[in-house]
């Protein structure tokens with residue numbers, strides 16, 4: 001092997017170019033597979049094929065000195081992308097685009113977590129993204145309701161801080177429909193201007209959700225003042241403007257870089273796997289192709305008689321519908337009465353779902369469907385070890 005560093009780096013760069021070309025070829029093939037599946041009435045997701053692929057790739061990897069964990073990690077990302085690309089294509093064909101552009105409202109400005117989630121979701125769609133940065137969840141919802149934006153991207157839950165109640169409460173009263181979801185890893189870092197020293201920090205700027213997600217880390221910094229911000233991008237901006245090495249922000253590394261900030265600490269969240277789930281809402285509901293796994297979200301008020309919730313949930317059981325999440329929120333103006341939010345793995349057009357909703361309408365006081373959308377719970381799995 002040569003010791004010529006420049007030459008080795010040239011070879012690495014050219015290998016990377018080939019990898020990129022191959023990834024692009026693979027994505028095109030996956031999109032062709034989507035057409036073939038639609039023509040043959042087959043579902044987009046094929047977990048058996050994914051498992052067979054992973055097993056054979058791990059086997060092949062071994063012979064190339066590539067360990068199983070490495071191969072699995074890379075192919076999770078590749079297969080997830082492939083399935084999501086196929087789903088977006090099928091959905092685009094079924095629902096059509098709103099027009100050549102998508103005006104999308106999200107929390108904060110360039111660099112906020114919602115900004116990255118928005119970028120991620122809309123790269124898979126045909127429309128050109130027009131960003132509409134907002135300062136509150138209420139403003140986001142209003143901008144779609146009034147027609148100023150076509151879509152909104154809203155965080156709904158997080159693995160460290162749980163449900164985002166403010167967003168749940170907004171959904172109770174909006175006429176908007178949920179048309180999509182996505183998950184996005186949230187890696188909180190401490191960010192400051194060049195020359196900032198961890199031991200001299202006096203103020204931390206962050207969004208309240210971020211503060212909740214990093215509560216354990218912040219408990220250890222009791223003498224530091226917390227400044228609440230509208231979004232992580234707002235926190236970055238304050239630190240950039242202050243040009244004071246005692247003032248830092250919490251947010252994502254990529255976002256902080258856009259504001260010239262440097263990382264002083266990483267992995268600040270209470271949970272190691274800190275992931276947020278976002279929903280995408282629009283004025284018009286969508287149809288979800290039968291070839292795609294769908295989720296439906298509805299809210300219901302069961303009344304307070306004994307067993308009311310159990311009765312409602314057994315309707316789902318009777319129709320073989322599995323539930324992903326159940327959340328309850330107070331009904332404004334009706335103290336101690338709760339609205340239930342239910343996520344189910346079902347297409348609104350499924351016969352079982354239609355029947356279940358008819359029955360829920362009969363036995364509860366109020367039911368409203370918030371939307372039916374493609375499920376993005378895509379985690380390719382290996383077959384159980386024998």
Ligand SMILES: C=C(O[C@@H]1C=C(C(=O)O)C=C[C@H]1O)C(=O)O
Pocket residue numbers: 029030033044045046047049050053078079082083086
């Ligand atoms: C590409 C396909 O569709 C999906 C994506 C896969 C992949 O990227 O390898 C495998 C199985 C399917 O879940 C396919 O079925 O071959």
